[in-house]
Amino acid sequence: MSQSNPQSDPKTTHFGYQTVPEDEKAGMVHGVFTSVASKYDMMNDAMSLGIHRIWKDAMMDWLAPRQGQKLLDVAGGTGDIAFRFLNRAPEATATVLDMTESMLFEGRRRAEATAKGERLNWIVGDAMALPFAGNMFDVYTISFGIRNVTRIADALAEAYRVLRPGGRLMVLEFSQLPNPGLQWAYDRYSFNVIPEIGRLLAGDRESYQYLVESIRKFPDQESFAVMIRQAGFGNVKYRNLTFGVAALHSGWKL
Numbered sequence: 001m002s003q004s005n006p007q008s009d010p011k012t013t014h015f016g017y018q019t020v021p022e023d024e025k026a027g028m029v030h031g032v033f034t035s036v037a038s039k040y041d042m043m044n045d046a047m048s049l050g051i052h053r054i055w056k057d058a059m060m061d062w063l064a065p066r067q068g069q070k071l072l073d074v075a076g077g078t079g080d081i082a083f084r085f086l087n088r089a090p091e092a093t094a095t096v097l098d099m100t101e102s103m104l105f106e107g108r109r110r111a112e113a114t115a116k117g118e119r120l121n122w123i124v125g126d127a128m129a130l131p132f133a134g135n136m137f138d139v140y141t142i143s144f145g146i147r148n149v150t151r152i153a154d155a156l157a158e159a160y161r162v163l164r165p166g167g168r169l170m171v172l173e174f175s176q177l178p179n180p181g182l183q184w185a186y187d188r189y190s191f192n193v194i195p196e197i198g199r200l201l202a203g204d205r206e207s208y209q210y211l212v213e214s215i216r217k218f219p220d221q222e223s224f225a226v227m228i229r230q231a232g233f234g235n236v237k238y239r240n241l242t243f244g245v246a247a248l249h250s251g252w253k254l
Ligand SMILES: C[S@@+](CC[C@H](N)C(=O)[O-])C[C@H]1O[C@@H](n2cnc3c(N)ncnc32)[C@H](O)[C@@H]1O
Pocket: 026, 029, 030, 033, 074, 075, 076, 077, 078, 079, 080, 081, 097, 098, 099, 100, 103, 125, 126, 127, 128, 142, 143, 144, 145, 148, 149, 150
């Protein structure tokens, strides 16, 4: 009888459409975001025609930040979510955690131009092993980050652990369009236009090819809602944004 030997048969995962050893994915994702960091904000606007701003505002509308809340924004990159949260709840505090130093560097630079510096913390870390005690935060957000994480279930378990009872998780992520015709049109745009914009504006076709492939590999709305429930969250709901190009998922640590 043959048995699988973990050393000759390492666990694999996907990096876009490539199959890679699980322990190599984080380094590859880190490489992508180190490469795009200095142009990340400009490229977000160029590729989405500014629509990512509307989605992030929709996230805040549903989240309804309140005075005094402690936010943890994981995979927070250049700080878009934390800035919005603090704008809406001036007495709140925010911790932005990301595994890519150069993304946080850009965020810190942006924060220096505002008066929010004292209410913001920037921490290098991994969504799958958060460097915090349990029950510490009122709100956990992750925006366009979770599809890059090697083991999504581990990140959700960590979100549950660090939230206080009564705390809320909200995820903004690319998703699948329920209408096949629209999905077809969106795929044509994604695969033909986005890597080309990456090449022309950032001189980096590959990173943007990874971006569109990783979007197609991410679970659809219902499957992702199941994963959130399996992590222990209650009252899990989602809302489609722009026909399902992106979706917001909300859950509570009850
Ligand atoms: C597309 S950016 C999103 C940045 C920001 N949240 C936004 O919405 O604009 C994805 C970020 O996820 C980070 N990331 C990917 N995997 C991570 C992990 N395991 N732990 C922490 N951050 C991670 C990357 O470094 C990158 O900054």
